[in-house]
Amino acid sequence: MDLFHYVLIWVCLVGLCLGSFYNVVILRSLSNESIVFPPSKCPKCGNKLYFWHNIPVLSYILLRGKCYFCKEKISIQYPLIEITTMVLFVLVYLKFGISWTTLFMLFYVSGFLIMTVTDLKEQIVDCNIAIAICTVALLYAFLSGGVEGLVSSVLGTLAGAVVMEIVARLGYLFAGTRAMGEADTYVAGALGAIFGIHMIGWVLFAALIASMIFIFPMFVYRQYKSNNKLTCVLSILFILSIVVFKALWQNFWMLAILVIIGGWLAVSVLKGINKEENRTYLPYVPALVAGALYFIFV
Numbered sequence: 001m002d003l004f005h006y007v008l009i010w011v012c013l014v015g016l017c018l019g020s021f022y023n024v025v026i027l028r029s030l031s032n033e034s035i036v037f038p039p040s041k042c043p044k045c046g047n048k049l050y051f052w053h054n055i056p057v058l059s060y061i062l063l064r065g066k067c068y069f070c071k072e073k074i075s076i077q078y079p080l081i082e083i084t085t086m087v088l089f090v091l092v093y094l095k096f097g098i099s100w101t102t103l104f105m106l107f108y109v110s111g112f113l114i115m116t117v118t119d120l121k122e123q124i125v126d127c128n129i130a131i132a133i134c135t136v137a138l139l140y141a142f143l144s145g146g147v148e149g150l151v152s153s154v155l156g157t158l159a160g161a162v163v164m165e166i167v168a169r170l171g172y173l174f175a176g177t178r179a180m181g182e183a184d185t186y187v188a189g190a191l192g193a194i195f196g197i198h199m200i201g202w203v204l205f206a207a208l209i210a211s212m213i214f215i216f217p218m219f220v221y222r223q224y225k226s227n228n229k230l231t232c233v234l235s236i237l238f239i240l241s242i243v244v245f246k247a248l249w250q251n252f253w254m255l256a257i258l259v260i261i262g263g264w265l266a267v268s269v270l271k272g273i274n275k276e277e278n279r280t281y282l283p284y285v286p287a288l289v290a291g292a293l294y295f296i297f298v
C-alpha cells in the first residue's frame with residue numbers, strides 16, 4: 001500500500017475517534033459540565049460505559065442503538081457526528097494532502113462542526129472555540145505568509161467581527177434587540193483570521209446566501225407554527241419573486257415591488273424577533289460555517 005492510502009486510513013480512524021470525542025464536547029458544553037470528567041456514562045441510567053461501548057459507529061451498531069444496561073435509545077446524533085467528522089477529515093486530506101495546512105484545516109473544521117451542532121440544537125455557541133480558531137489562524141497566517149500574512153489576518157479578523165456586529169446591532173433599530181447572538185461576531189472574526197482581509201467579504205457573502213437557503217425555510221416554518229401568517233406569506237412571496245421571476249429584475253417596477261416586499265418582510269421579521277421570547281435568534285453560525293467550507297473546498 002502506498003503512503004497516500006496508508007495515511008488516508010489513519011485520517012478515517014482519527015476522524016471517527018475525534019468525532020466520538022466531539023460528541024462528548026457537544027454534550028458537555030450544552031450541559032455545562034467539564035469535558036474530561038466525569039467518565040462517559042449513560043445520561044438516562046447513569047451506568048458507566050464499558051470500553052467497547054465507546055467504539056465510534058461500531059458500538060452503536062452492536063448495541064442496536066440502545067443502552068447496554070437500561071435499553072434507553074441512544075441518539076442517532078452520536079454516529080452521525082462521528083461519520084460527519086470522518087468525512088470532513090477525508091475531504092481536508094484529499095484537498096491539502098500531507099501538509100501542515102491539513103493539520104490546521106482539521107482543527108478549523110472540528111471547531112466549525114462543534115459550534116454548528118450546539119447552535120442548531122440549543123442556540124448555544126462556546127465563544128472560546130471561535131477564539132481558539134482565531135488564535136491558531138493568526139499563527140498559521142504568520143507561519144505561512146510572514147508579517148504580510150499576519151497583517152491581512154488581523155485586518156480580516158477586525159473586518160469580520162465589525163461587519164457582523166453592525167448587522168447584529170441593526171436589530172436595535174427595529175426591534176430593540178440584537179438581530180444575532182454575540183457568538184456570530186466571534187465566529188465571523190475567526191473566519192476573518194483564516195481567510196484574511198481580501199477574502200472575508202466573499203466568505204460573509206457566501207454565508208448570507210447559505211443563510212437564505214438553510215435558515216429561511218426554517219424561519220417560515222416557525223412563523224407558520226406560531227400563526228404569523230403575514231410574515232409567512234411575505235417570506236414565500238419574497239423568495240418566489242427572487243427565484244421564479246429572476247428575469248423580471250431587469251424591469252425597474254418589478255425591482256421596486258421586490259424591494260418593497262423585502263423591506264416590509266424585514267420589518268415584520270424584526271418585530272417578530274421582539275415578540276418571541278427566548279427564541280430571539282436564528283442560528284447563524286451554520287451559515288457562516290457553510291460559507292467558510294465553500295471557500296475551503298470549492
Ligand SMILES: [Zn+2]
Nearest residue numbers: 042045067070
Ligand atoms: Zn442506560
